[in-house]
Amino acid sequence: xxxxxxxxxxxxxxEQTDSSQxxxxxQPDPTKPxxxxxxxxxxxxxxxxxxxxxxxxxxxxxxxKHSLNVSVAAGVVLWDFMRKMxxxx
Numbered sequence: 001x002x003x004x005x006x007x008x009x010x011x012x013x014x015e016q017t018d019s020s021q022x023x024x025x026x027q028p029d030p031t032k033p034x035x036x037x038x039x040x041x042x043x044x045x046x047x048x049x050x051x052x053x054x055x056x057x058x059x060x061x062x063x064x065k066h067s068l069n070v071s072v073a074a075g076v077v078l079w080d081f082m083r084k085m086x087x088x089x
Contacts, residue, residue, distance in 0.1 A: 020056035
């Protein structure tokens with residue numbers, strides 16, 4: 001992660017935290033490269049890794065279930081990022 005950040009990447013964790021921003025509100029800067037950190041389906045992103053990330057976003061969810069299969073979560077986040085970055089419009 002530090003290497004990516006040194007190369008100019010913005011590292012974003014996909015995780016529910018006290019400071020995470022809703023994915024629907026997050027607006028990536030199309031001039032910057034991004035790296036996404038996906039967590040374990042049960043335990044999420046480790047605290048040590050979260051501390052190194054530039055930010056965290058979470059997928060808005062309703063009801064009592066507050067996690068998604070990691071492949072589903074990756075698909076949702078990647079689709080949203082690509083759409084907001086201007087791809088597929």
